[in-house]
Amino acid sequence: MKLKEILAAQKNEGEMSEQDKSFFKRLNKKVVAAMVIAAVLLTTIIGATVIKNVKAGNTELPEILTVQAAKQDIQKTISATGTIISSEExxxxxxxxxxxxxxxxxxxxxxxxxxxxxxxxxDMNSMKEQLSYQQQALSIQNQLYDISRQNAERGMQSTKDSGAIAVIDADRDIARKQQAVVEAERNVKKAKEAIDRAYDSVRHAEEGDSEEEKRSAHAERIEAENALQPAKDALEEAKRDLELEIIKTDKAKKDANDAIIDKYMASKVDELNAKQSSLSAKQEMSKAKEELSKxxxxxxxxxxxxxxxxxxxxxxxxxxxxxIDNVTNLKATADIDEAQIPNVKEGQKVQIKTDATGDEILKGTVVFVSPTATKNSNKNTDNQSSTASVSKTRATYRVDVDIEGSNEALRLGMTAKMTFIIADKQNALAVPSADIQTDADGSKYVVVQQADGTTTNVKVETGISDEFYTEITGGQLKEGQEIVEASMDGGADAVLDAMGADGGIYDE
Missing domain, CATH: 2.40.50.100 (RNA polymerase II/Efflux pump adaptor protein, barrel-sandwich hybrid domain)
Structure with a gap:
């Protein structure tokens, strides 16, 4: 019987159950090797029987199991168990x-x-009381600031008035000193005029014969000359007094201005301090109000x-x-093993099944892949031996999947069986993965049975694989050709090589 007929019969009976798939995935290398060795021994026995029949003249050969190279849809998938959660929580x-x-x-x-x-x-009664105290304190502070401001304004006006009086007094003193200089200048002028008159009198007396007039004229001249110097000295002193008074007045004006500036600066500092305190109090009140708003x-x-x-x-x-959860818009989440997470990408399609929804397959799309490990899980790799068991700590990564549409049977927290479609090829030429063998040079081939019953190796190039079939992307294999099952050609090593180094599919 051909393998395709066996598979067709199995398909008619229904899909392989999850329990059966799990069983086949857990087959380790030793179990597979034992089964292959048994198959080889059986083949050897069949071969011996064939030789015996040939010697006896019976040329009928036993039927070789083959499968036909055919086109079909192939999906490379990753399976995981997750949980139904809300997409908005x-x-x-x-x-x-x-x-x-x-x-x-x-x-x-x-x-x-x-x-x-x-x-x-x-219950924020304590905060309400605190806010009330803050409001009262701010009110008192504002009142104190108003009083301080009024006092500062009065002090400023008093300083201005005092400065103005001092300046007025200084200006009046300057005016007196200026008048004294004018008076002294007038006296000097009079003294000079008196000297001029005295010299005129002396000239007039010298022209006459009266000695008495001469003596009187010279006495008048001497007196006039003696009066000039004191007048000049008085003028110089008046000028010095005026200069000193001007300096004094300038100082009085400067002192008055400095007093006003000092008073202004002091009041400004008090004002800024009061505003700073008020601002701090308002900030604390704002915080209290913000707290009360919650x-x-x-x-x-x-x-x-x-x-x-x-x-x-x-x-x-x-x-x-x-x-609060949105229970009408749900998604599924799962922790994916570190060995498989590189294959999971946002936008990939996912098939989801739950016990509540039975055989219905829910469609989903990957919307989030965590860039960091969500946890470390202990994965036990048990080789079914009674003498050894290896425990490895492995990282897992959270993956979220949006579920299309809605289903009233779904509930938060339900277990979700998720199948991630890593790659998908439609109508691809495919053969059973176990029938693909590797040559010594690393190239891959399948054994094809010809119409006359002979076999030949046909090189192939492979693409994606699902659990049982591999896509053929190149080579000389044609659709419809009969592929000899690997168990019938190549022995145990060929089968084990096809299954991988660890003897089967890695199980999470």
Whole structure:
């Protein structure tokens, strides 16, 4: 009988169960080797029987198992077990800075809520009292600032007035000193005029004969000359007094201006200090108001309450107080082994089955592949031996899959059997993976049975593989040719080589 007929018969009976697939995946190399050796021995016995029959004149040969190279759809897949979760979940926690007890809880598990619905309330009476104290303190502080500002304004006006009086007095003193200089200059001028008149008198007396007039004229001249120097000295002194008074006045003006500036700067410092204190108080009040705005926690999304971890009267812990899930829009998540995660990409199609949905295959798409390991899992590689068992710690990576459409049978937390379609080829020429053999030079080939019963090796190039079949992408193999089963050609080594170094499919 040909293998394709056996497989066709099996297909009519139904697909292989998950339990059977799991069994075949767990076949280790020693078990497979034992089975192959048994097959080889059976082949040897058949061969001996054939020789005996030939010697006896019976030329009928035993039937060779073959399978036909045919086109079919091939999918390279990865299987994983995951969990049904919500595609939209929120943990509704109050982002508060203080510690407060829970006042009221408005929802329970199973409640359907809308975005903006109140969920629970915190007891913030202590914060309300604190805000009240802050408001009173700010009010008092503002009153004190108003008083300080008024005093500063009065002090500034007083300083300005004092400075103005000092400047006026200084200007008046300058005016007096200037008048004294003018008077001294006038006296000097009079003294000079008196000398001129005295010289005129002397000239007139010298022209006459009266000695008395001469003596009187010279006496007048001497007196006039003696009066000039004191007048000049008085003028110089008046000028010096004026210069000193000008310096004094400039200093008085500068002192008045400095006093005004000092007063202004002092009042400005007081004003800025008061504003800084007021700003700090307002900031603290703003924080208190912000805190009080979180007294009631509202739903951030539509959905169903799936967890409530708070009770009235208990301190608010802040961890997953109320959990809301969108139970109508679900997705599946699974932790994929480190050996398989490089093959999983966003956008890949996924087939999902659950016990609740029976044989229905749900369609999904990979929407998230974690770049970092989510956990380490202990994977035991048991070789079915009673003497050895190897334990390895392996990393796993979270993968999320959006489920297309909706299914009322699905519930959060259900186990999901997920098949990731890594590669997909439609109407591809394919042969059983076990029938592909490797030559000494590394090239691959299959054994083809000719129409006359003879066999020949045909080189092939391979593509993707599923659990049983491999795509043929190149070579000389044609559709419809009969492929000799590897167990009938090449012996045990050929079968084991086809199955891989570890004797089978790696099982998670």
């Amino acid at each position: 929120s943990s509704e926690n109050a982002s508060i800075t203080g510690s407060y007890p829970v006042a009221e809880v408005y929802v329970k598990v199973g409640d359907v809520v809308k975005k903006g619905d109140p969920l629970y309330k915190l 007294e009631i926690v509202y739903a951030s999304q539509d959905g169903t309450v799936t967890n409530v971890n708070i009770k009235a009267g208990q301190p608010f812990s802040g961890g997953d107080a109320v959990v």
